[in-house]
Amino acid sequence: MLLEVEDLHVHYYTKRGVVKAVEGVSFNLDRSEVMGIVGESGSGKSTLGLAIMNLVPSPGKIVKGSVKLDGKDLTKMSEKELKEIRGKEIAMVFQDPMTSLDPLMRIGDHIVEAIMAHEKISKEEAKKRALELLDEVGISKDRFNDYPHQLSGGMRQRVMIAMAVSLNPKLIIADEPTTALDVIVQDQIMDLFSRLRKEFGIAIILISHDLALELEVADKIAVMYASWLMELSNASDIAREPLHPYTKELLKAIPNVELEDQELLSIPGSPPDLHEPPPGCRFNPRCLNKMPICEEKEPPAKIVSGRFVKCWLYGR
Ligand SMILES: Nc1ncnc2c1ncn2[C@@H]1O[C@H](COP(=O)(O)OP(=O)(O)O)[C@@H](O)[C@H]1O
Ligand SMILES: [Mg+2]
Known part of the structure; x- marks a missing residue:
């Protein structure tokens, strides 16, 4: 595992x-x-x-x-x-690549730097690998010298993913x-x-x-x-x-x-303030299957046909 x-x-x-x-x-x-x-x-x-x-x-x-x-x-x-x-x-990728990319640094150099930060290889080799990685994430190699603002949001996210993959995580x-x-x-x-x-x-x-x-x-x-x-x-x-x-x-x-x-449906109500969660099951104020016990006691964690579920519907 x-x-x-x-x-x-x-x-x-x-x-x-x-x-x-x-x-x-x-x-x-x-x-x-x-x-x-x-x-x-x-x-x-x-x-x-x-x-x-x-x-x-x-x-x-x-x-x-x-x-x-x-x-x-x-x-x-x-x-x-x-x-x-x-x-x-372990590598992490976040929602907004713009906050993680240096606006003054070419995207290729971002990847080169990520590689060289954790591998002892020459700049030449790192650049070769960076070009492969760009290709791997679906960015044309001739974008290597582009700056982050020249890319679309999706392309910037691909750069972030290339940087993550460069670590061989x-x-x-x-x-x-x-x-x-x-x-x-x-x-x-x-x-x-x-x-x-x-x-x-x-x-x-x-x-x-x-x-x-x-x-x-x-x-x-x-x-x-x-x-x-x-x-x-x-x-x-x-x-x-x-x-x-x-x-x-x-x-x-x-x-x-x-x-x-x-129409786009949303679930009625909203999640509780975690400073003061409701007693019993935390979903009970919005639950369509609510029973009296749901307002009183935390539901047990159960395995139902090999699946995990935390809900009073599935017994004690
Ligand atoms: N840095 C923080 N300081 C205090 N409370 C936080 C902080 N980050 C998250 N929380 C609280 O922890 C709970 C879970 O937040 P979060 O993990 O960001 O949820 P999600 O990613 O599902 O939106 C929320 O009640 C949030 O207000
Ligand atoms: Mg979040």
């Missing part, structure tokens, strides 16, 4: 009190596997992504649990060991990588991720609020709500037979492209 996350808890210690942003999350990820993490804004997806790299910013802290990469627990490593891992084994964590891009470019980037996992065996964690997007590439999908992992299943099972009432709502909210003039 490449990655084993067990009973992970992350808290932010804010002036208004403690925000429990990730609570009791566990999952495994194999080599070349793609996992989606989906949920509305504020559900703890980004915090979970950062926690996997042991990179939760202050005032946040991993308070419990473990994150094992090839059996080694990142939560117990020194800053020096972590730097090695982050530079080589075992895992890429992509946090809303295509949220700012149009649907066609989103699909192209998803195709690129599929290819990277096939060709290089890279595992990918794709964080997005967009379940439809995740269903395109992910092997399995983790559904988060208000810092809890609500459901974790194969993508095909999620699409065919979602178990959790929240997953059902997310699926219903996906617009059906075959039906014209369909």
Whole structure:
């Protein structure tokens, strides 16, 4: 197993009190596997992504649990060991490439620099590799000398992905990588991720609020709500037979492209303020299947036909 996350808890210690942003999350990820993490804004997806790299910013802290990469627990490593891992084994891709790219530096040089930061090779060799990588992510080699502003948003994201791949990582964590891009470019980037996992065996964690997007590439999908992992299943099972009432709502909210003039559905209500989550199940105020116990007690984590679900519907 490449990655084993067990009973992970992350808290932010804010002036208004403690925000429990990730609570009791566990999952495994194999080599070349793609996992989606989906949920509305504020559900703890980004915090979970950062926690996997042991990179939760202050005032946040991993308070419990473990994150094992090839059996080694990142939560117990020194800053020096972590730097090695982050530079080589895990790479991250974020939503807005413009904030991570130097506007005064040619895109090719960004990749050359990324390569030379972690490999002892000559500039010539690094440049050769950078050109290959550009080609790999679908950017023509003659764009090597372009500056970031000369590229479209989708192309800039490809540059970021090339920089991530240049590290030869075992895992890429992509946090809303295509949220700012149009649907066609989103699909192209998803195709690129599929290819990277096939060709290089890279595992990918794709964080997005967009379940439809995740269903395109992910092997399995983790559904988060208000810092809890609500459901974790194969993508095909999620699409065919979602178990959790929240997953059902997310699926219903996906617009059906075959039906014209369909309004974009959103789930009624909004996620709770994590400073004061509701008692019982955190989804209960919005749940269509609510029972009395849901307002009283936290639902148990259950395995139902090999699938993980945290909901009172599936018994005690
Ligand atoms: N740096 C921070 N300081 C305090 N609270 C934070 C910080 N980052 C995130 N949070 C809180 O943690 C919760 C989860 O946030 P986040 O992980 O960003 O969710 P998502 O990525 O799903 O939108 C939210 O309630 C958010 O307000
Ligand atoms: Mg986020």
